[in-house]
Amino acid sequence: MGRTWGRAKPGPTRKGVRASMYTSLRRPLLYVIVVLLVSCAPAVTSSVYRDPNMDFGAIQTVAVLPFQNLSRDSVAADRVRDVFVNSLLSTGVVYVLPVGEVARGVARAEIQTPTTPSPEEVIKLAANVRAQAVVTGVVREYGEVRSGSSSAGVIALSVQMLEAQTGRTVWTASSTRGGISVWDRLLGGGGRPMNDITRQAVNDVIQRLFK
Amino acid sequence: MRARQKGLPVSGADQARPPRLFALAAACGGLSLGVLLVLSACANRPDTAATSGPRPAVMGRIAVVPVENLSGRSAPVREIREVLIERLRARGFSVLDDDSLNQVVARHRIRYIAGVDKEVALALKEEAGVEAILVPSLELFDETYPPKVAMFCRLVSSGDNPALLWIDGVGMAGDDSPGILALGMVDDPKVLLTTVVDTLVGSLARDGPGTHSAPAGAGIARQFRPKIAYRSDVLDPDGTFSVAVMPFFNKTERKHAGEIIALHLIRNLMTFQNLKIVEPGIVRQELLRYRIIMTDGVSLPETETILNAVNADLVLNGQVLDYRDYPGADGVARVDFSVLFVERKTRRVVFSSYSQNHGDDGVVFFDWGRHNTAHTMAERMAGAIGERMVGPRGGGR
Numbered sequence: 070m071g072r073t074w075g076r077a078k079p080g081p082t083r084k085g086v087r088a089s090m091y092t093s094l095r096r097p098l099l100y101v102i103v104v105l106l107v108s109c110a111p112a113v114t115s116s117v118y119r120d121p122n123m124d125f126g127a128i129q130t131v132a133v134l135p136f137q138n139l140s141r142d143s144v145a146a147d148r149v150r151d152v153f154v155n156s157l158l159s160t161g162v163v164y165v166l167p168v169g170e171v172a173r174g175v176a177r178a179e180i181q182t183p184t185t186p187s188p189e190e191v192i193k194l195a196a197n198v199r200a201q202a203v204v205t206g207v208v209r210e211y212g213e214v215r216s217g218s219s220s221a222g223v224i225a226l227s228v229q230m231l232e233a234q235t236g237r238t239v240w241t242a243s244s245t246r247g248g249i250s251v252w253d254r255l256l257g258g259g260g261r262p263m264n265d266i267t268r269q270a271v272n273d274v275i276q277r278l279f280k
Numbered sequence: 281m282r283a284r285q286k287g288l289p290v291s292g293a294d295q296a297r298p299p300r301l302f303a304l305a306a307a308c309g310g311l312s313l314g315v316l317l318v319l320s321a322c323a324n325r326p327d328t329a330a331t332s333g334p335r336p337a338v339m340g341r342i343a344v345v346p347v348e349n350l351s352g353r354s355a356p357v358r359e360i361r362e363v364l365i366e367r368l369r370a371r372g373f374s375v376l377d378d379d380s381l382n383q384v385v386a387r388h389r390i391r392y393i394a395g396v397d398k399e400v401a402l403a404l405k406e407e408a409g410v411e412a413i414l415v416p417s418l419e420l421f422d423e424t425y426p427p428k429v430a431m432f433c434r435l436v437s438s439g440d441n442p443a444l445l446w447i448d449g450v451g452m453a454g455d456d457s458p459g460i461l462a463l464g465m466v467d468d469p470k471v472l473l474t475t476v477v478d479t480l481v482g483s484l485a486r487d488g489p490g491t492h493s494a495p496a497g498a499g500i501a502r503q504f505r506p507k508i509a510y511r512s513d514v515l516d517p518d519g520t521f522s523v524a525v526m527p528f529f530n531k532t533e534r535k536h537a538g539e540i541i542a543l544h545l546i547r548n549l550m551t552f553q554n555l556k557i558v559e560p561g562i563v564r565q566e567l568l569r570y571r572i573i574m575t576d577g578v579s580l581p582e583t584e585t586i587l588n589a590v591n592a593d594l595v596l597n598g599q600v601l602d603y604r605d606y607p608g609a610d611g612v613a614r615v616d617f618s619v620l621f622v623e624r625k626t627r628r629v630v631f632s633s634y635s636q637n638h639g640d641d642g643v644v645f646f647d648w649g650r651h652n653t654a655h656t657m658a659e660r661m662a663g664a665i666g667e668r669m670v671g672p673r674g675g676g677r
Binding site: 135158262 | 507508509510531532574575576577578579580581582597599601602616618620622628629632633634636638
């Protein structure tokens with residue numbers, strides 16, 4: 070049978086069929102490789118919302134409220150808030166009130182849950198501390214992730230800016246950084262230091278504010 | 281070589297390898313061994329000052345108050361104080377005896393002696409004839425092998441206007457300089473403690489009150505600089521400022537980490553001539569007098585109250601998120617804190633920074649450049665903050 074089939078299709082023609090088969094398979098194979106590589110890459114995602122009617126240039130003073138902590142690390146929210154306050158201040162574009170002053174404002178405005186204030190509470194707080202905007206945030210993930218024998222730090226945070234006069238959201242941004250990369254899987258190691266990816270995620274979020 | 285000089289027959293092996301090559305190899309070997317020995321002897325060598333050192337800068341009588349234990353665990357504070365007094369006396373300092381000190385403390389019902397307030401300073405001046413008060417603070421005393429000891433000492437003037445005259449701190453681990461064949465390892469915690477105390481006493485005798493050593497930030501490695509920093513234009517690097525250091529918020533598992541970081545910053549800011557630091561005991565006294573309780577940091581009205589009370593220009597505040605030493609030989613020290621300076625006139629933040637480091641940051645070969653105690657790391661981080669704050673203006677971040 071094979072011989073007959075071989076006779077019917079001589080050598081050069083058979084090679085041509087194989088070549089065309091490889092050509093037809095090459096592209097899907099490449100797609101599969103690319104998809105696999107992308108799925109192995111560390112997570113870098115971000116999203117942003119900006120109110121088109123808001124004049125961000127009018128914001129000079131900002132109060133940053135304590136961040137909500139959804140991670141297992143008890144000081145993750147404090148650490149990320151600290152990095153966020155310092156990073157925002159170091160841009161020189163807006164003035165960030167000291168955290169003690171914000172805490173006093175929260176106490177005076179009698180805000181029960183400073184991590185998730187209502188619009189009325191935001192208006193009251195902003196009037197107390199004389200800020201043009203109030204920033205809230207959520208640390209969704211902070212710490213080490215494991216996959217097989219590999220591990221790496223990961224952070225996921227989202228930040229909101231609320232206008233002082235109306236208490237409505239004028240800007241939101243979120244960022245996820247870190248995770249296990251191909252190199253971490255292949256060569257081992259614990260990924261980049263947690264502090265580095267925290268700063269990277271915070272910078273990522275702040276850059277989206279000024280874009 | 282000798283055979284050739286003496287005219288003796290030279291063996292075949294010697295003929296094959298020229299004698300000059302032998303001499304060169306021997307010289308190179310000897311030289312490298314010598315260099316290694318010198319390096320191992322010099323590496324992180326503590327200042328083991330002899331008892332007959334330089335003349336002490338403070339000639340008046342000193343009161344040594346009991347050691348403040350900031351280590352968060354039990355420590356032989358009495359023995360440490362005894363060693364400190366003994367070394368001070370050996371250096372030529374006149375130290376107030378314990379009975380006289382106890383009498384003053386009992387008469388005025390002084391319960392807190394880790395800081396010098398006006399009442400304590402005046403009582404010791406008038407009733408015991410003391411010229412200055414030495415406040416020792418023990419940061420770390422770990423006896424597990426290799427032992428680790430870290431300690432601060434500060435000198436405060438007596439009288440009705442107590443001022444911080446001198447402060448220094450030393451942190452050492454038994455494996456700081458192991459040297460060749462681990463000959464430099466220190467096994468005995470008492471030996472390490474004595475070395476630490478000797479270094480502190482030597483520093484007091486050498487530098488003494490009123491002197492400003494070179495700013496600590498000048499030669500600090502890049503990795504210890506603040507990761508994020510903001511400096512306002514209001515802060516003039518050429519201006520002179522007095523700074524009131526408020527207690528730092530401690531969000532770590534380590535007890536007294538806030539006080540330790542505050543001491544590191546005080547020590548490093550003292551090296552800058554244009555900064556005058558208010559004695560923490562006076563700040564504490566005013567905080568109690570005005571019943572200021574900080575919930576999550578210092579607010580602006582509280583800042584104003586304190587600055588007016590102690591007549592300072594800047595208030596330093598912050599929070600400590602991590603301050604970790606490790607027991608034994610395996611582990612990594614970690615320090616993570618942020619600082620905030622608020623100015624009196626503008627009531628605004630003029631400097632803020634965030635610093636975070638691990639003991640093995642920047643270590644490439646073996647353990648070269650590794651920091652075995654959080655103390656040595658925090659010292660450099662605090663020095664870098666001072667340099668960034670009052671040094672030449674750098675970049676934004």
